[in-house]
Amino acid sequence: MMKSKKRVDIIKINNGVKQEVTDEIIVEKVLNVYINKNYYSSLMYTPNEKIELALGHLFSQGIIQSMESVKRAVETSENIVCVILDYDLEEDLDERRVLTSGCAKGSIDMRILEDKDMKPVENNKQYSAQDILLLMREFNQKSELFKETGGVHSCAICSSKDILCFSEDIGRHNALDKVIGKALRNNIALEDKLLLATGRISSDIAIKAARAGIPIIVSHSAPTDMALDLARKSNITMVGFARGNRMSIYCGSDRIIV
Amino acid sequence: MMKSKKRVDIIKINNGVKQEVTDEIIVEKVLNVYINKNYYSSLMYTPNEKIELALGHLFSQGIIQSMESVKRAVETSENIVCVILDYDLEEDLDERRVLTSGCAKGSIDMRILEDKDMKPVENNKQYSAQDILLLMREFNQKSELFKETGGVHSCAICSSKDILCFSEDIGRHNALDKVIGKALRNNIALEDKLLLATGRISSDIAIKAARAGIPIIVSHSAPTDMALDLARKSNITMVGFARGNRMSIYCGSDRIIV
Numbered sequence: 001m002m003k004s005k006k007r008v009d010i011i012k013i014n015n016g017v018k019q020e021v022t023d024e025i026i027v028e029k030v031l032n033v034y035i036n037k038n039y040y041s042s043l044m045y046t047p048n049e050k051i052e053l054a055l056g057h058l059f060s061q062g063i064i065q066s067m068e069s070v071k072r073a074v075e076t077s078e079n080i081v082c083v084i085l086d087y088d089l090e091e092d093l094d095e096r097r098v099l100t101s102g103c104a105k106g107s108i109d110m111r112i113l114e115d116k117d118m119k120p121v122e123n124n125k126q127y128s129a130q131d132i133l134l135l136m137r138e139f140n141q142k143s144e145l146f147k148e149t150g151g152v153h154s155c156a157i158c159s160s161k162d163i164l165c166f167s168e169d170i171g172r173h174n175a176l177d178k179v180i181g182k183a184l185r186n187n188i189a190l191e192d193k194l195l196l197a198t199g200r201i202s203s204d205i206a207i208k209a210a211r212a213g214i215p216i217i218v219s220h221s222a223p224t225d226m227a228l229d230l231a232r233k234s235n236i237t238m239v240g241f242a243r244g245n246r247m248s249i250y251c252g253s254d255r256i257i258v
Numbered sequence: 259m260m261k262s263k264k265r266v267d268i269i270k271i272n273n274g275v276k277q278e279v280t281d282e283i284i285v286e287k288v289l290n291v292y293i294n295k296n297y298y299s300s301l302m303y304t305p306n307e308k309i310e311l312a313l314g315h316l317f318s319q320g321i322i323q324s325m326e327s328v329k330r331a332v333e334t335s336e337n338i339v340c341v342i343l344d345y346d347l348e349e350d351l352d353e354r355r356v357l358t359s360g361c362a363k364g365s366i367d368m369r370i371l372e373d374k375d376m377k378p379v380e381n382n383k384q385y386s387a388q389d390i391l392l393l394m395r396e397f398n399q400k401s402e403l404f405k406e407t408g409g410v411h412s413c414a415i416c417s418s419k420d421i422l423c424f425s426e427d428i429g430r431h432n433a434l435d436k437v438i439g440k441a442l443r444n445n446i447a448l449e450d451k452l453l454l455a456t457g458r459i460s461s462d463i464a465i466k467a468a469r470a471g472i473p474i475i476v477s478h479s480a481p482t483d484m485a486l487d488l489a490r491k492s493n494i495t496m497v498g499f500a501r502g503n504r505m506s507i508y509c510g511s512d513r514i515i516v
Binding site for chain 1: 264266268269270271272273274275276281283284285286287302387388428458460461462480481482483484485486503504505506507508511514516
């Protein structure tokens with residue numbers, strides 16, 4: 001397994017005093033994703049959970065809808081994951097992409113934004129605000145460790161009481177794709193789960209969640225207006241600034257019981 | 259001018275008490291960049307400094323090397339900037355891209371990473387650590403304001419004593435492209451300037467800086483190992499965790515006088 005941290009010699013300056021020390025920095029690698037032996041895309045990422053990342057990425061990009069169409073996903077070398085589908089890809093995937101504000105996987109298919117038929121989330125199960133804050137507390141503790149080495153983002157998929165999948169990455173999008181990939185691989189239905197995120201919720205994150213049918217997004221930070229519009233259209237509950245005993249509900253408050 | 263913040267009605271929960279309040283959220287828009295009337299790419303961004311963003315983006319992508327090749331850059335509608343070059347673009351720009359960890363403009367040309375001829379920065383002018391920390395303090399104060407509304411990233415281009423260009427955006431890359439675009443438009447040479455950044459320095463940010471010939475990168479946060487490798491190869495000084503009276507020098511410490 002590749003390491004996600006690395007030791008380097010650095011010079012620290014503190015109040016004008018120089019000191020040579022050894023410090024840990026975060027490792028960034030390229031992952032090349034192939035579909036049916038054809039090159040699809042390259043991602044800069046924190047080197048763990050490669051297969052989950054590749055699967056989640058393809059799911060978020062709308063290439064796969066479930067694991068049913070995936071014959072197998074294999075790591076063919078240290079920096080290549082090859083996903084074999086049970087059908088040929090016909091359309092030109094390079095066609096039109098929009099570069100997004102988000103970290104890693106900064107490219108989403110522009111057509112998603114224009115897709116009027118994007119299905120709203122149907123599940124209207126309710127969740128207690130207190131449970132959400134407890135989950136967020138556990139999530140923050142899990143995230144703390146890695147954050148210290150230089151700011152990675154974390155995402156989690158949760159039931160109302162438990163964190164089921166947790167991932168971290170230098171990129172916000174990678175962290176989300178990794179947990180989605182994990183849920184796919186483990187056959188965890190997303191339609192009644194919560195998504196927890198350390199980072200800002202921009203439109204591309206909201207689109208990924210909508211595509212996955214996740215009914216609630218809870219962030220430590222804030223959504224953008226476009227993400228909020230998308231959440232409203234997709235019947236997603238958007239919660240921001242979930243910290244300590246507080247949270248801000250931006251839309252879909254019917255799902256939250258106080 | 260479009261607004262970069264927007265007021266929305268939200269529900270706040272604090273210690274189990276619900277309250278309806280009005281809050282500000284950050285606005286996210288799509289900017290479509292055209293070259294010679296042909297569609298080039300779409301960026302999700304904080305709607306200000308559009309022309310600077312378009313120019314900086316094209317510079318970072320290696321499409322333009324200076325303003326000399328730019329006949330004009332115009333905002334043809336609220337979400338379109340059209341850059342007219344004094345030559346035709348021949349090569350297929352969509353060819354091979356790598357999706358990066360970074361915020362906004364998550365796509366960089368893969369060939370850059372393979373480019374063995376990427377010129378190292380030649381300027382070895384020295385800067386005082388104290389001056390850098392003073393600049394960083396001023397930079398942080400400028401950044402604070404907007405950070406409160408939900409975490410935008412800031413970048414600045416500085417001489418040894420002054421902040422010359424400052425930009426902010428929901429995306430780390432956009433913020434950098436905006437300041438580079440500003441420097442280009444204002445004919446500010448970058449070869450003896452410092453780049454200040456609030457965010458992490460990943461490989462794509464280091465590549466943009468190297469392409470612009472910026473000799474020093476100073477961040478509030480940490481670099482990744484790949485960014486550090488690139489900085490070493492490009493003879494760039496990499497400073498991280500520049501906060502208060504401290505900084506960590508990851509490479510190129512000869513340029514820093516303590």
